[in-house]
Amino acid sequence: SFGPTPAMGRIFRGEAAMPRRALAALVAAGVLLTLRSARSPAASSAHRSFTAPLLRGPAALRRHRVGRPSGVARKAGGEEEEEEEEGGGSGPSPEAWRDFRAQLIASGIKVTDEVGDGGSAASVGETKVARSMEERRQPVAPKNEELLKEQNEELWNEYINGAWAHPSLVEVGGLLCRMPVPAQLLYQMRQLDSRGARPVLGEQLRQRLMEELPEDTKASEKEALFQTFAGNINYVYRVAERMVNERLEFISEQAQGGRLDPRSLEEADRRLVMMYTRSQDSWQSVCLVLRASADAGTTAAESVTINRPLARRLDEKLAGYLLNGNDPEEPRYSRDVVAKCIKAFGREAAVYLGGPDRQAEPALLVHGFGDLPGAEEVSTGTRIYIGGIEAAIDGVIAGTFSPLDFRWFVGRQSELSTRNGEWSAVACARPIALKQCLGLPKPLWHEVMELCGGESALLSRLEFVKRDDLEEDDA
Secondary structure, three states: OOOHHHHHHHHHHOOOOOOOHOOOOOOOOOOOOOOOOOOOOOHHOOOOOOOOOOOOOHHHHHHHHHHOOOOOOHHHHOOOOOOOOOOOOOOOOHHHHHHHHHHHHHEOOOOOOOHHHHHHHHOOOOOOOOOOOHHHHHHHHHHHHHHHHHHHHHHHHHHHHHOEEEEOOOOOOEEEEOOOHHHHHEEEEHOOOOOOOHHHHHHHEEEEHHOOOOOOHHHHEEEHHHHHHHOHHHHHHHHHHHHHHHHHHHHHHOOEEEEOOHHHHHHHHHHHHHHHHHHHHHHOEEEEEEOOOOOHHHHHEEEEEEEEEOOOOOOHHHHHHHHOOOOOOOOOOOHHHHHHHHHHOOOOOEEEOOOEEEOOOOOEEEEOOOOOOOEEEEEOOOOOEEOHHHHHHHHHHHHHOOHOOOOEOOOEEEEEEEEOOOEEEEEEHHHHOOOOOOOOOOOOHHHHHHHHHHHHHHHHHHHOOOOOOOHHHHH
16 A cells, blocks of 8 residues: 555654562453553653553663664674663563463554543553454455465465554564644644643534533533543544544645745745655555664664565666665675575566655665574564575575565664654564564454454544445455
């Protein structure tokens, strides 16, 4: 999926570690675990519910949020810089933590990072059981699974035996999903800054919902009734859509001679135009986080878009570009290596447009092979690797690997943030991040959102029904 059709575009463009025995007993008893993180003033409105640091205490909490520091990547073969635990604490490895988190999801415990109206912890429900056992066994994208089996049976086995995803803080090896404009407005309606004020568009949506209340509602009952209305996500989303469409239509009527002067618009309308334009540039993008910023888990310093296919085979020009970038005067790889790359990936390849930044640089190779010489793990425990290009080429030629075991990315994304609701961070099992996005019957964005369940799945459904290019069987 590359974006909306032209017609659609026109219409709507914790302070201490919990003892392990106690934690195991809680999980076994089905008790839900919620940890509200300590927050900086800038992020004080966000209610965080997640279990990442429960076994490891404050030091692990900070590492869970930020991921591996820039420039520290575990090399293939197990070589790794020694990391010193703060305070001398000990705990499970990142690999063990990811396995533990997968078991939480599999057992029905929903790990979330929810934000309630106004960002207040009191306004958000506790962590909920995600789905019944029958629902968890129901695949969200059966045709996608069939395609994955054809492309990579080993990854398919890993997927069907343990695919999981849940909303989270930004983490290396996790994903970022681009949110549609109505979802952004819903997010902003829930936000309050240190002065108790909302973003201007969020406040407008709140006022619009207040206008929808029955006229005879008593003043003393309005807020309670508003909370009831606001809890109906389907309803609020439709109201937000209607508000966006009406404002965009009004704005378009202000154009003279096909031109619109942004300075003539009110602040809210300028913000809406900017929000709408940005959403069209990255519609339903899903990005793999390669490096996170040290800002309480809200920003991905570096990532690549994984669902924008660019090419499915290589010729000499593209192979040279992937290996050496747009600098033929100082090539990183020789002509012989370029020729071998064509031999390996000439007939079949998976090349993606990773983002608008750094497109002149050599492409990034992403895969799941930790024993590949030259490969580095993006963050300990993710089992997602970058690099090892020459070994990958040799392995494909020798028949050890398939060309579709690897993904090439041209360009990067920089500084993607969840702070204004533009992106939603998702932690997930590695098959979701590693699998190819070539001709997927159900777009990856919908698959990921539905794996998350809850409000994410509902938002996916609200967007899915707008499309006439997808079959209902894929819903």
